[in-house]
Amino acid sequence: MDLRQLEYFVAVAEERSFTRAAARVHISQSGVSAQIRQLERELGAELFERSARAATLTVAGKAALEHARAALAAAGAVGQAVGEVTGLIRGRLAVGMVSGCTLTPLFEALAAFHGEHPGVALSLREAASDRLTEEVRAGALDVALIGAAAPPRGLEALTVLSEPLALAVPPGHPLASRRRVRLRDVAGHPVVCMPQGTGLRAVFDRACEERGVRPSIALEAGAPDALADLAARGLGVAVLSASMTAAYADRLVAVPVEDAGAPALLALVWHPAHGPAVRAFVRHCRRTFGADPGAHPSGAPGRTFS
Structure with missing residues (x-):
């Protein structure tokens, strides 16, 4: 017997029809019937009771079905294991x-x-x-x-x-003396932040929308260094993450945003x-x-x- 015969046997058993099984495995009905007959000869027992309306398993067929399924599953596992090794080789x-x-x-x-x-x-x-x-x-x-x-x-x-959001402002900025701020406090100042499509901007936009705040986006830049330089020159409040602000402690004051929502x-x-x-x-x-x-x-x- 071979795996092809077992595949056809399982298909007929599950479909209860040689016609439907043939459509499922994409060969002719006569081809399925011939392979099942060959399998029955090799096993020395009929696997199906055939009628015009359905193909039902015999006692021998019922005994063989789970073993056939297990054999097909084992063959599939071998192919998957080899495929995974091949994928990690080349x-x-x-x-x-x-x-x-x-x-x-x-x-x-x-x-x-x-x-x-x-x-x-x-x-x-x-x-x-x-x-x-x-x-x-x-x-x-x-x-x-x-x-x-x-x-x-x-x-x-x-x-x-x-990480939570944080603002970065120069020492003389009105927000620099605050221990923490709310988003509505930011709305009164020009903002410099990353462009849409970036993670920080998505967090900032979502937080503002949830709080009903409409920030004034003055300038956009894709690099934290650029945002820090713009903020240091008084061109706006930089929106960064908490750890980002540490790199600019020599020229900017970090102010946590207490109602920024999700980090x-x-x-x-x-x-x-x-x-x-x-x-x-x-x-x-x-x-x-x-x-x-x-x-x-x-x-x-x-x-x-x-």
Whole structure:
């Protein structure tokens, strides 16, 4: 007997019809019948009681059915195991990351993955978080490190950093003496922030919408350094994450936003229908980023959530 015969046998048993089984396995009815007859000869017993209306299992057929299913499942598992090994020998892994990212754990994960699976071709590209998310959904990227207000729907995610919003203003600014502010306090000042499509902007926009605040967006820039320079020159209140402000303590005052709502997230995202290379890379990311999303990972601060 061979696997093809077992496949046809299971199809007839489940469909209770040679005609429907033939359509299911995409061959002629006579072909299915011939293979089942050959299987019955090899087993020395009839597997079906045939009538014009249905094909029903005999006692021997019922005894054989679960074993046939198990054999097909085992064969499928062999194929999957070989496919996964092959994918980790000569596959590909396309990784995306937010623009300007210099997070050491991501690069450590890439290096560890490459050391373990040198046959997998790696690619790495930068873009804004919304673009990266769509490319993961579309399959153009296998996995991406994004900034977001919440994990994207329909994708699996690993949160590696969770931080509240903070403002950065020069020492002489009216908000500099405040221990903390509310979003409505920001509305009275020009704001400099990242453009739409970035994680920080998504968090800021959502918080303002929930509080009924309409901020005055004066200037936009895609890099935290640029936002800090603009704020230091008095051109607006910079909207950053809490850890970002630490890099500019020599010229800007950080002011927490108490009603900013949900924190800004930095997350690794991938499609649920992922392959072995993605699973292996995510495993390395879990190790290098650590289990605590509240702890700032090693690497240059102020370079995330784009």
